[in-house]
Amino acid sequence: MRIHKIASIPADGIGPEVIDAGLQVLDALEQRDGGFALEVEHFDWGSDYYKVHGEMMPADGLDRIKGKDAIFFGAVGAPDVPDHVTLWGLRLPICQGFDQYANVRPTRILPGIPSPLAGKGPGNLDWVIIRENSEGEYSGAGGRVHRGLPEEVATEVSIFTRTGVTRIMRFAFAMAQSRTRKLLTVVTKSNAQRHGMVMWDEIAEDVAADFPDVTWDKMLVDAMTVRMTLHPESLDTIVATNLHADVLSDLAGALAGSIGVAPTANIDPERRNPSMFEPIHGSAFDITGKGIANPVATFWTACQMLEHLGEASAADSLMKAIEGVCAAGISTPDVGGSATTQEVTEAVVEAIRAANE
Numbered sequence: 205m206r207i208h209k210i211a212s213i214p215a216d217g218i219g220p221e222v223i224d225a226g227l228q229v230l231d232a233l234e235q236r237d238g239g240f241a242l243e244v245e246h247f248d249w250g251s252d253y254y255k256v257h258g259e260m261m262p263a264d265g266l267d268r269i270k271g272k273d274a275i276f277f278g279a280v281g282a283p284d285v286p287d288h289v290t291l292w293g294l295r296l297p298i299c300q301g302f303d304q305y306a307n308v309r310p311t312r313i314l315p316g317i318p319s320p321l322a323g324k325g326p327g328n329l330d331w332v333i334i335r336e337n338s339e340g341e342y343s344g345a346g347g348r349v350h351r352g353l354p355e356e357v358a359t360e361v362s363i364f365t366r367t368g369v370t371r372i373m374r375f376a377f378a379m380a381q382s383r384t385r386k387l388l389t390v391v392t393k394s395n396a397q398r399h400g401m402v403m404w405d406e407i408a409e410d411v412a413a414d415f416p417d418v419t420w421d422k423m424l425v426d427a428m429t430v431r432m433t434l435h436p437e438s439l440d441t442i443v444a445t446n447l448h449a450d451v452l453s454d455l456a457g458a459l460a461g462s463i464g465v466a467p468t469a470n471i472d473p474e475r476r477n478p479s480m481f482e483p484i485h486g487s488a489f490d491i492t493g494k495g496i497a498n499p500v501a502t503f504w505t506a507c508q509m510l511e512h513l514g515e516a517s518a519a520d521s522l523m524k525a526i527e528g529v530c531a532a533g534i535s536t537p538d539v540g541g542s543a544t545t546q547e548v549t550e551a552v553v554e555a556i557r558a559a560n561e
């Protein structure tokens with residue numbers, strides 16, 4: 205029996221609802237497969253924990269989960285705790301502390317999910333966005349002086365290192381190489397940002413030499429939004445900085461039908477530390493507790509987690525079950541359906557069981 209140790213951190217808002225749904229589906233896969241088991245340990249970190257303890261997770265939080273094989277994460281963000289506190293108290297310390305430098309965001313139009321792109325459906329949009337996840341605009345470098353005075357100054361400094369850019373570029377070229385079309389688009393803003401972004405372009409040229417079978421091109425981030433919207437078929441693998449890819453991946457989620465189906469994986473490609481798998485959508489306080497959160501993003505990131513754990517066959521079964529349920533129109537209101545989170549979950553569990561017969 206292959207045992208995988210999982211830390212579950214549902215955290216805030218709809219996080220607990222979708223993680224619960226994800227664990228039900230993973231349980232069905234375990235039973236169907238019979239060859240692996242997930243040992244899940246739950247951690248109650250997040251904004252409620254913060255209100256009691258004054259911190260989002262204990263000081264030795266990373267040590268407690270370092271020995272896990274993966275982290276299954278819900279969402280952070282609460283209406284009564286500042287966003288920068290929740291983010292810098294839990295999610296970013298895990299990403300940065302475990303050097304999960306590759307953020308992988310697959311985007312596709314799933315069957316049955318309406319896209320706002322007129323005339324476009326499954327097959328017209330099939331991308332993987334690779335987001336640099338350890339530095340850039342999210343480095344946390346900067347500060348404020350003369351706070352509150354008219355002469356106050358604030359800086360927010362982007363840090364780009366040759367090591368950081370080279371490793372994400374190699375990861376992106378390798379990802380493009382592993383996909384059928386072997387096509388990579390490198391996104392920057394190297395016309396206006398003339399230091400770090402120009403170094404990105406130079407490093408892309410250098411790394412490309414090691415991947416002669418990958419076709420690649422460059423886009424400025426503003427023009428990229430137009431290409432994604434008007435010519436989605438022209439793109440396959442995309443690599444961009446932490447902030448650029450943050451923005452582009454929300455656009456990608458919307459173009460594919462809903463941010464409610466968009467998954468993400470925060471990967472340490474060298475496997476020195478556990479990687480973290482989460483839906484992109486965030487805590488969504490407007491629908492928390494209503495039982496209508498879309499669990500598809502969490503199911504899809506569970507696929508990414510299974511692939512990372514070496515359970516490719518279970519990952520494949522799960523993706524097929526998700527696609528079947530979406531195609532059958534069993535979906536939550538954000539994608540035009542009327543099903544609840546639990547109804548979608550049960551349909552996916554049922555599809556997994558049925559595939560076994």
Ligand code: IPM
Binds near residue numbers: 484
């Ligand atoms: C994402 C999210 C986060 C980010 C938020 C919650 C800080 O938007 O994962 O895309 O900007 O990284």
Ligand code: MG
Binds near residue numbers: 450451454
């Ligand atoms: Mg985002």
